[in-house]
Amino acid sequence: MLNTNFSIFSLVLMVSLCQAQSNADKIMDFEKYDPPSTLVVPEHMLTKAKMPFIDVHSHHFRGVDKAYLQKLGKEMTEMNMQIIVNLSGGTGENLKNMVDSANRYLPGRFVVFANINIRSIDDADWAENTVKALENDVKNGAKGLKIYKSQGMDDKDSQGKRIKIDDPRIAPVWDACGRLGIPILIHSGDPAPFWQPADETNERWLELKTRGGRSRVGFEASWEQIMTEQMNIVKKHKNTTFIVAHMGWYPNNLDKLAELLEDKPNMYVEIGAVIAELGRQPRQAKAFFTKYQDRILFGKDSYVVSEFPTYFRVLETADEYFPYHKRYHAFWRMYGLDLSDEVLQKVYYKNALRLIPGLQKTGFPK
Numbered sequence: 001m002l003n004t005n006f007s008i009f010s011l012v013l014m015v016s017l018c019q020a021q022s023n024a025d026k027i028m029d030f031e032k033y034d035p036p037s038t039l040v041v042p043e044h045m046l047t048k049a050k051m052p053f054i055d056v057h058s059h060h061f062r063g064v065d066k067a068y069l070q071k072l073g074k075e076m077t078e079m080n081m082q083i084i085v086n087l088s089g090g091t092g093e094n095l096k097n098m099v100d101s102a103n104r105y106l107p108g109r110f111v112v113f114a115n116i117n118i119r120s121i122d123d124a125d126w127a128e129n130t131v132k133a134l135e136n137d138v139k140n141g142a143k144g145l146k147i148y149k150s151q152g153m154d155d156k157d158s159q160g161k162r163i164k165i166d167d168p169r170i171a172p173v174w175d176a177c178g179r180l181g182i183p184i185l186i187h188s189g190d191p192a193p194f195w196q197p198a199d200e201t202n203e204r205w206l207e208l209k210t211r212g213g214r215s216r217v218g219f220e221a222s223w224e225q226i227m228t229e230q231m232n233i234v235k236k237h238k239n240t241t242f243i244v245a246h247m248g249w250y251p252n253n254l255d256k257l258a259e260l261l262e263d264k265p266n267m268y269v270e271i272g273a274v275i276a277e278l279g280r281q282p283r284q285a286k287a288f289f290t291k292y293q294d295r296i297l298f299g300k301d302s303y304v305v306s307e308f309p310t311y312f313r314v315l316e317t318a319d320e321y322f323p324y325h326k327r328y329h330a331f332w333r334m335y336g337l338d339l340s341d342e343v344l345q346k347v348y349y350k351n352a353l354r355l356i357p358g359l360q361k362t363g364f365p366k
Contacts (some may be wrong), residue, residue, distance in 0.1 A: 034323075034327055034331075037321060037322075037323075037333070039320075039321050041319070041320045041321065042318075042319065042320075043319055043322070044313065044316075044317045044319055044336075045309065045313070046309050046312040046313050046316065046317070047078075047079070047309055048078065048079050048080040048312070049079060049080040049081070049308075049312050049316070049348065050080075050312070050316050050341075050344060051080065051341075051344060051345065051348055051349070051365060052080055052081070052082040052348070052349060052363055052364050052365070053080060053081055053082065053298050053348035053349055054081070054082060054083040054084075054085070054297075054298060054348065054349045054352040054353070054359070055081055055083070055084045055085060055298060055299060055300050056085045056185065056243065056270050056297045056298065056299045056352050056356070057085065057087060057185065057245060057270050057272040057299030057300060057301050058084050058085060058086055058087065058299075058300060058301070058303050059086065059087055059088045059301070059302070059303065060072075060086045060088060060303065061088045064086075064098050064101050064102065064110075065101060065105075066101075066104075066105045069101065069102065069105040069106040069110060070105060070106070072084070072106065072110070073105075073106045073109060073110075075305050076109065079305070079308055081308075082109065082349065082363045082364060083108070083109050083110075083111060083349075083352070083359060083360070084109065084110055084111070084303075085111045085112075085113060085143070085144075085185075085352075085356070086098070086110060086111065086112050086113065087113045087115075087146035087185060088113075088115065088146070089112035089113050089114050089115060089137075089142060089146075090114070090115050091114050091115055091116065091117075091133055091134075091137055092133065092136075092137070095112060095114055095137050095140060095141075095142055096137075096140040096141070098112050099112050099140055099141035099142070100141075103141070107360075108360030108362070109360070111143050111356065111359065112141060112142055112143065113142060113143060113144040113145060113146040113185065114134060114137040114138070114142040114144070114145050114146070115145070115146055115148070116130050116133070116134065116145065116147075116151075116173060117130075118151050118155055118163055118167075118170060119155045119156070119157075119163075121157055121163055121167070121169055121170070122157050122158040122159075126169070127169060127170070127171075127172040127173065128172075130172075130173055131172055131173060131176045134173065134176055134177070134180070135176070135180065138180050138182060142182070143182060143356050143357060143358060143359070144177075144182045144183045144184065144185060144243075144356060145173075145177055145182060145183075145184045145185070146184075146185050146186075146187075147165070147184060147185070147186040147187065147188075148187060149187045149188055149189060149190070151163070151165060152164060152165030152188055152189075152226065152229060152230070153188070153189065153219075153221070153226065162220060162221065164229050165186075165188060165226075165229045165230055165233060166229040166230075166232040166233050166236075170233075171233075171236075171237070174233055174236075174237040174240050175237060175239070175240065177240050177241075178237060178239035178240035178241070179239075181357055182241075182356075182357060183240075183241040183242070183243050183268075183355050183356060184240060184241065184242050184243070185242075185243040185245060185270070186230060186242055186243070186244060186245060187245035187246065188226055188227065188229070188230035188244075188245075188248075189223060189226040189227060189230070189249055190214065190216060190223075190249070191204060191249055192223045192249065193208075194208065194214055194215055194216040194217075194223075195216045195217060195219065195222065195223045196217070197217060198212075198215060198217075206327070206328045206331060207328045207329060210328050211328070223249075227248065227249065230244070230248070231248075231260060231264070234264050234266065234267050235263070235264055237266075238265075238266055239266070240266060241266055241268065241355055242264075242266060242267050242268065243268045243269070243270055243297060243355065244267060244268065244269045244270070245269075245270060245272060245299070245301075246270075246271075246272055246273055246274050246301075247269045247270070247271060247274050247277075248260065248269060249274075251271075251274040251277035251278055252277045254281075254284055254285065254288045257269070257288075258288065258291070258292070261292055261295055267295070268295050268296070268297060268351065268355065269295060269296055269297070270296070270297040270298065270299030271296065271297070271298060271299055271311075271347075272299035272300050272301035273300075273301045273302075273329075275310060275311050275314050275324075275334075276324040276326075276329055276330030276332070276334060277330075278314060278337065279310075279314040279324070279334025279335055279336070279337075280330075280332050280333070280334055280335070282335040282336065282337050282338075285337055286337040286338065286339065289337060289339055289343055289347065290339075290340075290343055293342070293343045293346045293347065294346060294351060295351070296346070296347050296351065297347065297351050297352050297355070298311070298347050298348050298349075298352070306325070307325045307326075310324060310325045310334075313336060314334060314335075314336055314337060315336075315337055315339055315344065315347065316336065316338070316339065316344065317336035317338060318335075318336045318338035319335065319336040320335050320336070321333040321334075321335065322334055322335075345365065349364050350364075
């Protein structure tokens with residue numbers, strides 16, 4: 001009797017496990033669901049931009065030597081990218097060496113922004129010393145200052161407290177950039193859904209499921225607070241130019257972004273990593289780009305050559321219902337904005353030439 005009962009139990013357990021595995025397979029299949037569209041519409045598969053462009057948001061941390069820069073220059077030329085802005089120049093000798101290498105092997109096409117360290121904000125004379133270092137970096141060729149999202153989110157002071165990006169102790173740095181005539185490209189926070197539970201109601205569920213480290217649930221500061229702190233410094237330091245990365249994480253709320261731009265004439269935005277948001281609202285986005293054509297710059301963020309065509313296609317064509325290059329980032333389809341040449345010229349290069357000092361203007365249409 002015991003053996004019979006055990007056999008029945010084993011059979012039930014095996015069936016249950018098979019069902020559980022079947023359910024798991026179904027979940028896995030759902031995550032992979034990405035069927036090719038059967039929609040037959042005109043397609044324009046672009047490999048290069050319609051006109052020369054400047055990428056104001058890129059990262060190149062190491063290996064900026066002759067071989068690296070010559071390879072980069074070849075790739076840029078094939079895409080019609082005239083200038084790339086490396087936001088990860090560091091400071092001091094590292095920055096100088098990077099600028100010198102760029103001037104030698106990719107002259108006029110590889111621009112470097114400086115960085116600062118706010119973790120030592122409690123050190124004596126921190127603001128004075130940071131401003132002096134920034135002034136020296138500008139003398140050595142830095143064309144701007146990049147603020148990472150870790151500054152204002154993850155960096156702590158000597159007491160273990162989060163250093164808010166609108167901490168008054170940093171104010172001399174923002175003012176110095178205005179005096180030096182260089183822009184600040186600032187990245188604050190992450191998309192708002194990262195602060196929400198990763199469940200079936202979260203539009204970024206797939207991204208959070210496959211990249212759990214991006215979740216900000218339980219973070220000590222809310223998304224609204226981070227955004228407010230960023231806007232506080234833009235509002236207060238009116239003589240300094242701020243280029244807000246990723247459209248300030250408002251590409252899915254362009255009416256709100258328009259309010260911020262109207263309120264802050266020294267604020268500009270770039271489109272790095274948010275092209276999928278723009279491509280799913282082509283009429284709204286086109287109207288926004290047309291109205292604020294003097295305030296938007298082209299940026300990509302991660303330098304992956306195969307991803308640039310998505311940006312060209314969204315900005316330049318009237319194509320319909322095409323995929324984004326990172327499915328976990330956007331499982332929806334996108335549509336082209338079909339921007340006019342006048343708007344494209346400003347987004348692609350004219351605004352960057354106006355805002356970033358000393359850029360080489362040869363190679364661009366008048």
